[in-house]
Amino acid sequence: MFKIQKYNNIMQEILDVLPKDLYEQGENFENPDAIILRSFNLLNYELPENLKAIARAGAGVNNIPVERCTEKGIVVFNTPGANANAVKELVLASLFLSSRKINAGINWAKSLKGKGEEVAKLVEKGKSNFEGPEIKGKKLGILGLGHIGVLVANAAAALGMEVIGYDPYISVDAAWQLSQNVKKATSLDNLLATSDYITIHIPLDKNTKGMINREKFALMKKGIKIINMARGGLVVNEHLLEAIENGTVSCYVTDFPEDELLDNENIIPIPHLGASTPESEENCAVMAVDELKNFLEKGTIKNSVNFPDCELPYSGGIRLLVANINIPNMVGQITTILASNNINISGMINAHKGNTGYNILDVEGDVTEEILQNIKAIDGVTMVRLIK
Template identity: 60%
Template structure:
């Protein structure tokens, strides 16, 4: 029986996928095998020694202590693409909000509530102050061509925009999905020079923190508009606010409000609604649950942020799962121990990601606890687990 602790309210459409004869699911379970989380901050809680995996029903994993998990062999999953359509739709809305002064116009119209019969005339007289350019024919720069970026780029071409995309790490799947109408930028600076609108769809890392800053704003067209629905830290806010004051930028739309941003009339603050649709919550929950089940039952890894993608069809009754530091001769030491115990390997796969590696080893014979302990004692081994089909 696997024990799953939920750290947030998770969509029942996802939770219902857990077979109740094999899984126990609750928010207060002691000694869980895995944790399902949305926004709860796991930096502030003690993660039990029994935890083998954490699945985030969403894309960002800033609320999970990734390095700690990696050192303990805890596989951390996220659900890229599960909320992609929801964020894409909000990005298209943000383009329109940044351009047409819709928010300002609605706010102003509400001030006319006491004018009664004069409202239609006042609207006609006052509407010119909210004039804004159309999107058609303008240039959109999309930074990051993952699941969301590709969808935004494709839909923007349908709106008649000229779209430029930049992503030096674009995946094969994303490239296949990208419209042929989207132009590839060789450098970020090239994109920034050409774009009337810029939308950001990259993860927040040490390399991308403050991606949009004063130096890069100087490259942009005067009056450019920036959309950031990815992560607040991708933008150096002080530099953006200064550029707005100097009219170098026309508008900044963000899904990550704070007091300073809220006080600036050229900033449109959305209250973190990117993935706030029932469909996105359901999709992310389903993906998270399926990935957890596949890992717990079969050892397969898909969409992990700290361990490599690793999948092997199980044809033998016994399976050994080993996570280790990515150093030489680890596979050799593991297989030597198995060979010394007369355990025949029928299939094996080894993949690595940055500092860590993961092995799936199928065998004809069951591996005893004594052999598992010998493997655990090998220098560089992080976690060892055996499962039976």
């Protein structure tokens, strides 16, 4: 019986698809097999001894101690692409908001309350203050062509924009999904220097933190409009405010409001609404539950941030799962122990991601607790599990 600890508001109807004879769900397990959550902070959480996996119903995992999980052989899943359409729609809305001064115009129109019959005349007189360009025919630079970036690129191209994208790590699947009207930027600097609008869709890590800075703003066209639905830390706020002051940036739309950005008329702060749709929340939860179910029942890994994707068709027999530090002769040591105990391997797959290796072995024979302990004792092994 697998115990699933849930945090945040995960739809019960989705969790109910888990077979009741195999799973218990709750919010107060002391030693769960798996955790499913949204934004609940686990950074200072004491990881239970029995914990095998954590699934984040969303893309970001900055609320999960990923490094500690890896050391303990705990698989961390996220749900890339499940909220992509929701974010895409907000990016499109942001393109219009940044161009047409809609937000400022609405606030001004509301300020006319009490003017009576003069309102219509005042509107006609004042509307020119909120004039802005159409997006059709303008160049949109997309930084990052993952699930969201591809959807934004195709939608913007369909709206008549000239779209260029930059992503040195674009996947084959993403490339196949791109419209033929989307052009490849020769470099990041080329994208920044030639775009009328820029939208950012890259992860925040040690290599990307603060990458949109004073040096990059200096390359941009005067009056550029920037949309950031990825992460606030990608843009250096101090340098952004300088770029607004000198006229380089005419509008910045961000889904990550910070105190220093809230009193500038050229900044539109959106309260982190990118994935805040019922459809997105449902899609993320469904994917997270599916990832946990496949891993707990079959050992299959897909969409993990710290383990490699690894799948071997499961016939329902005895399956051995081993995680290890990715160093030479790990597989040899595991198979030697099995062979010395007359355990036959009927199917096997090995994969690695960075410094983490993962093995699925379908075996025939009596895999005793002593055998499991011998494999666990191999220097560099972080997890051993048997599925029967």
